[in-house]
Amino acid sequence: MAKWFTLLFFVAALPMWGQEKVDEEINKLLRKHGLEQTQVMETAALITDVYGPRLTASPMLDKATGWAVETLKGWGMENVHTETWGPFGRGWELKHFEMHATAPNYFPVLAYPKAWSPSTKGLVKGEIVYLEAETEEDLEKYKGKLGGKFVFFDTLRVIKEWFDAPATRYEADELLNLANAPAPVPRPFRNWGGDRRGFNEQLWKLLGEEKPLAIIDRSYKGDLGTVFLSGARATDGRAWEDKAEVIPQVTMSVEHYNRLFRLLKRGIPVTLSMQIESAYSNPDDGMERNIIAEIPGTDLKEEVVMFGAHFDSWHTATGATDNAAGSAVMIEVARILMETIKESGVKPRRTLRLALWTGEEQGLYGSRGYVKQHFAETDNMGNAQSLKPEQEKISAYYNLDNGTGKVRGVYQQGNHAVAPIFRAWLDAFKDLGATTLTLSNTGGTDHLPFDAAGIPGFQFIQDEMAYSTRTHHSNMDNLDHLSEEDLKQAATVIASFVWHTSQRDAKLPRKELNLKAGTE
Numbered sequence: 334m335a336k337w338f339t340l341l342f343f344v345a346a347l348p349m350w351g352q353e354k355v356d357e358e359i360n361k362l363l364r365k366h367g368l369e370q371t372q373v374m375e376t377a378a379l380i381t382d383v384y385g386p387r388l389t390a391s392p393m394l395d396k397a398t399g400w401a402v403e404t405l406k407g408w409g410m411e412n413v414h415t416e417t418w419g420p421f422g423r424g425w426e427l428k429h430f431e432m433h434a435t436a437p438n439y440f441p442v443l444a445y446p447k448a449w450s451p452s453t454k455g456l457v458k459g460e461i462v463y464l465e466a467e468t469e470e471d472l473e474k475y476k477g478k479l480g481g482k483f484v485f486f487d488t489l490r491v492i493k494e495w496f497d498a499p500a501t502r503y504e505a506d507e508l509l510n511l512a513n514a515p516a517p518v519p520r521p522f523r524n525w526g527g528d529r530r531g532f533n534e535q536l537w538k539l540l541g542e543e544k545p546l547a548i549i550d551r552s553y554k555g556d557l558g559t560v561f562l563s564g565a566r567a568t569d570g571r572a573w574e575d576k577a578e579v580i581p582q583v584t585m586s587v588e589h590y591n592r593l594f595r596l597l598k599r600g601i602p603v604t605l606s607m608q609i610e611s612a613y614s615n616p617d618d619g620m621e622r623n624i625i626a627e628i629p630g631t632d633l634k635e636e637v638v639m640f641g642a643h644f645d646s647w648h649t650a651t652g653a654t655d656n657a658a659g660s661a662v663m664i665e666v667a668r669i670l671m672e673t674i675k676e677s678g679v680k681p682r683r684t685l686r687l688a689l690w691t692g693e694e695q696g697l698y699g700s701r702g703y704v705k706q707h708f709a710e711t712d713n714m715g716n717a718q719s720l721k722p723e724q725e726k727i728s729a730y731y732n733l734d735n736g737t738g739k740v741r742g743v744y745q746q747g748n749h750a751v752a753p754i755f756r757a758w759l760d761a762f763k764d765l766g767a768t769t770l771t772l773s774n775t776g777g778t779d780h781l782p783f784d785a786a787g788i789p790g791f792q793f794i795q796d797e798m799a800y801s802t803r804t805h806h807s808n809m810d811n812l813d814h815l816s817e818e819d820l821k822q823a824a825t826v827i828a829s830f831v832w833h834t835s836q837r838d839a840k841l842p843r844k845e846l847n848l849k850a851g852t853e
Contacts, residue, residue, distance in 0.1 A: 435458065447563065489594045517772065546607070631682055637683060739822045
């Protein structure tokens with residue numbers, strides 16, 4: 334039945350699709366510069382191998398920002414600058430780390446400190462204590478027993494061997510399901526509290542009072558040396574806030590955690606040694622920066638087509654699939670467009686604006702700050718309360734942030750009216766595997782603040798590859814796991830979307846915006 338529905342919809346919509354213009358000559362040039370003369374992997378290599386990791390507010394992110402600004406200026410982009418948002422708080426970088434099991438026998442432990450973990454007082458040694466508590470009453474028995482100890486948080490996790498490949502691409506039936514998905518139910522950003530908030534507050538209060546040597550966990554996924562982790566938790570507030578109290582926190586590989594946990598459960602004492610050397614920094618009063626660059630338009634230059642990705646990363650690897658891939662693609666989109674303009678002599682009608690965001694990993698801070706500064710007054714969760722004049726000038730924002738996989742289509746984010754437009758543009762790239770439109774929305778990245786402010790904001794559908802199973806927020810997120818063919822394809826398809834959006838007589842159609850939807 335779903336297949337017939339898709340076919341009937343296709344036939345009914347053909348007359349509309351035929352009205353949308355597709356510039357085949359420009360697409361040929363975009364393919365030439367994007368597929369045959371690509372520079373996307375060179376850009377990705379610089380962002381990762383040279384300027385990775387790029388933790389928000391870290392010195393390396395500042396270096397990467399400087400490189401991006403100078404590169405975009407050198408290419409001839411205009412109005413290249415940074416825009417501040419914040420204040421965010423303090424930066425952090427890891428300078429040295431080591432961990433060893435010292436009893437009942439020695440082995441080097443595979444583990445990583447969480448971001449914003451403080452330094453230890455040199456090499457520290459102590460026993461492991463497993464904190465087994467479900468209620469506030471359970472915590473009482475640990476008072477006076479955690480100081481000078483390494484605290485294990487998690488239970489043993491059973492590992493199952495891999496019989497299927499960790500990397501996947503979308504199959505035809507999965508794309509069909511996406512295409513036939515119903516429109517999403519609009520909902521504002523919300524700040525939901527957890528059911529265990531009271532217990533967690535008491536837990537972290539106890540830990541703050543006891544001051545253990547370190548808190549150690551293992552992630553809920555990952556094996557064979559892949560370790561997933563993010564940021565430390567402060568005993569009160571956020572770890573990156575100035576003067577926040579943070580206990581050293583470490584995530585172990587699951588195999589090493591399980592081994593030590595099993596020894597503990599047998600009643601065998603286990604001791605560790607560990608050293609963390611890290612540094613906090615707080616230049617510019619905690620303010621952070623997004624990167625902005627433009628290709629000026631002509632007759633509709635006051636209107637803008639935006640495209641971007643987040644530039645920041647987590648700290649354990651070099652942030653390749655999250656999100657040097659998206660940043661390199663969007664930088665490459667800008668380069669492809671400039672080369673196409675130069676060769677064709679045709680200029681964009683609307684101004685094309687590249688944005689590289691920071692603070693995405695901590696809560697879309699950079700893109701939310703930009704939207705708040707330019708487009709809408711928002712509440713603390715990013716919901717638009719009133720609009721600014723600039724909001725009307727933006728035709729669309731396109732985002733890429735789901736790893737290295739090729740573009741397979743577009744999440745319409747519930748915008749019915751863009752379907753015939755996007756269908757015409759996608760049809761030009763059927764040979765590259767970009768075919769699917771879905772009314773579904775997708776979350777967790779920087780198109781959301783634009784969508785919340787009534788601007789057509791879109792994330793592209795991408796092949797999963799090994800994003801969730803191996804690379805996203807892991808110690809394996811390095812250049813080696815980027816697919817050049819996929820990144821070339823993504824840059825070419827997105828460049829065409831940006832170009833055709835800029836050349837339309839009208840801006841892209843918008844959804845109805847319910848202002849103040851987040852206030853209750």
